[in-house]
Amino acid sequence: MPDAENQTELPTDEAMHAMRVLRLKSGDELFLMDGVGNYFRAQVTVAATHHCYYEILEKLPQEPQWKGHLHLGIAPTKMMDRMEWMMEKATEVGIDEVSFLNCKFSERRLVKLVRLDKIVTAAVKQSHKAWKPQVNEMVHFNHFLEQPIQGRKYIAHCYEEVPRVELFDELRKPSDSQDATVLVGPEGDFSIDEVKAAVAAGWVSVSLGSARLRTETAGLAAVMMMQLAQK
Amino acid sequence: MPDAENQTELPTDEAMHAMRVLRLKSGDELFLMDGVGNYFRAQVTVAATHHCYYEILEKLPQEPQWKGHLHLGIAPTKMMDRMEWMMEKATEVGIDEVSFLNCKFSERRLVKLVRLDKIVTAAVKQSHKAWKPQVNEMVHFNHFLEQPIQGRKYIAHCYEEVPRVELFDELRKPSDSQDATVLVGPEGDFSIDEVKAAVAAGWVSVSLGSARLRTETAGLAAVMMMQLAQK
Numbered sequence: 390m391p392d393a394e395n396q397t398e399l400p401t402d403e404a405m406h407a408m409r410v411l412r413l414k415s416g417d418e419l420f421l422m423d424g425v426g427n428y429f430r431a432q433v434t435v436a437a438t439h440h441c442y443y444e445i446l447e448k449l450p451q452e453p454q455w456k457g458h459l460h461l462g463i464a465p466t467k468m469m470d471r472m473e474w475m476m477e478k479a480t481e482v483g484i485d486e487v488s489f490l491n492c493k494f495s496e497r498r499l500v501k502l503v504r505l506d507k508i509v510t511a512a513v514k515q516s517h518k519a520w521k522p523q524v525n526e527m528v529h530f531n532h533f534l535e536q537p538i539q540g541r542k543y544i545a546h547c548y549e550e551v552p553r554v555e556l557f558d559e560l561r562k563p564s565d566s567q568d569a570t571v572l573v574g575p576e577g578d579f580s581i582d583e584v585k586a587a588v589a590a591g592w593v594s595v596s597l598g599s600a601r602l603r604t605e606t607a608g609l610a611a612v613m614m615m616q617l618a619q620k
Numbered sequence: 621m622p623d624a625e626n627q628t629e630l631p632t633d634e635a636m637h638a639m640r641v642l643r644l645k646s647g648d649e650l651f652l653m654d655g656v657g658n659y660f661r662a663q664v665t666v667a668a669t670h671h672c673y674y675e676i677l678e679k680l681p682q683e684p685q686w687k688g689h690l691h692l693g694i695a696p697t698k699m700m701d702r703m704e705w706m707m708e709k710a711t712e713v714g715i716d717e718v719s720f721l722n723c724k725f726s727e728r729r730l731v732k733l734v735r736l737d738k739i740v741t742a743a744v745k746q747s748h749k750a751w752k753p754q755v756n757e758m759v760h761f762n763h764f765l766e767q768p769i770q771g772r773k774y775i776a777h778c779y780e781e782v783p784r785v786e787l788f789d790e791l792r793k794p795s796d797s798q799d800a801t802v803l804v805g806p807e808g809d810f811s812i813d814e815v816k817a818a819v820a821a822g823w824v825s826v827s828l829g830s831a832r833l834r835t836e837t838a839g840l841a842a843v844m845m846m847q848l849a850q851k
Binding site: 482617 | 713746
């Protein structure tokens with residue numbers, strides 16, 4: 390839960406879970422995470438029907454599990470369940486930030502972050518992550534390119550007429566920055582103008598390998614490659 | 621479709637798809653795959669309501685997209701939808717064989733291969749694979765260990781008391797064999813006796829990295845590591 394350190398009461402849904410499922414009572418210990426690098430050992434002070442108060446006993450700062458800031462920019466798929474599982478899996482594997490891109494050939498131009506946030510939060514807990522990925526509102530592709538982004542920047546696409554290098558090989562090269570951002574296009578790929586605009590803006594044109602991957606598989610493959618290259 | 625070369629009629633469901641969705645008529649061209657390395661350029665000879673006959677015009681043998689035979693052994697998850705998406709994604713990324721393991725802590729001891737076969741077939745078509753993965757009936761873990769398996773053999777688990785090396789590092793080492801098999805346990809992991817039995821039988825004890833992964837995510841991570849190491 391955000392700002393767990395400075396709160397004294399669990400959010401209602403967490404309180405219900407703590408009491409109905411975990412059956413915590415006054416005096417019981419529980420662990421909290423703030424999603425920004427800390428676990429807390431805490432003790433239940435008051436457990437009422439819809440309220441659960443606690444006090445922090447110990448702050449347990451965690452070590453990052455990987456180096457650098459890993460960022461995935463992806464055009465969401467038409468079928469939202471495919472994005473949902475990708476978000477769950479990317480969170481488990483490990484990602485710092487996800488941005489949704491509104492591209493020329495996008496089949497979905499709206500994402501509901503509230504539902505995705507629940508999925509990401511559940512995956513953070515399930516996989517014991519101390520950091521929760523930041524998930525950004527959808528932005529227009531051209532607008533995304535104008536944002537200042539630190540570190541290495543890659544755009545994955547399938548156009549044979551634009552020279553591509555292998556993402557995984559690039560990620561493993563020594564670099565001044567551990568930070569990396571990879572962009573993955575919609576079902577119909579980026580438009581070639583989008584790819585050219587990105588290359589002109591300093592993004593490296595990459596391939597994710599010879600397999601023909603769905604958008605959500607490509608997104609997860611990019612996350613796994615970033616993780617394997619950054620260990 | 622299996623044995624496409626020696627048949628002259630599409631299976632009923634493919635015939636329905638060819639005529640109702642693709643609206644193929646007599647004389648139209650179509651592409652067939654046999655799932656064992658060949659595409660075929662063919663021509664519709666007769667298109668009736670539930671029947672579609674064809675003749676092969678050209679056999680187009682394909683090059684393998686990766687080296688060696690890649691095999692995943694996995695204990696299926698309690699929720700079958702999680703196995704289904706893993707099978708879809710593993711097929712897209714690239715796998716030759718999947719075996720389901722019945723382990724001590726398995727939460728599922730039965731898999732219906734008919735439904736998985738449909739998912740795998742759809743993923744083979746969608747990702748334009750010339751080879752279809754072989755999916756085996758569930759076997760007891762101990763029985764699986766008794767089977768003769770070629771190449772490098774790894775068992776992934778979470779027991780800190782059994783020394784583990786990193787799977788990806790191992791896969792990247794030079795080896796006499798390109799073939800690799802990785803075993804992934806159920807939600808509750810393999811039992812320590814199962815791990816020890818595998819190690820005694822020559823399997824290398826490995827870790828998939830520091831992230832705590834669900835069974836289906838671990839399975840897909842293993843497939844992606846095999847692919848990245850085998851390119």
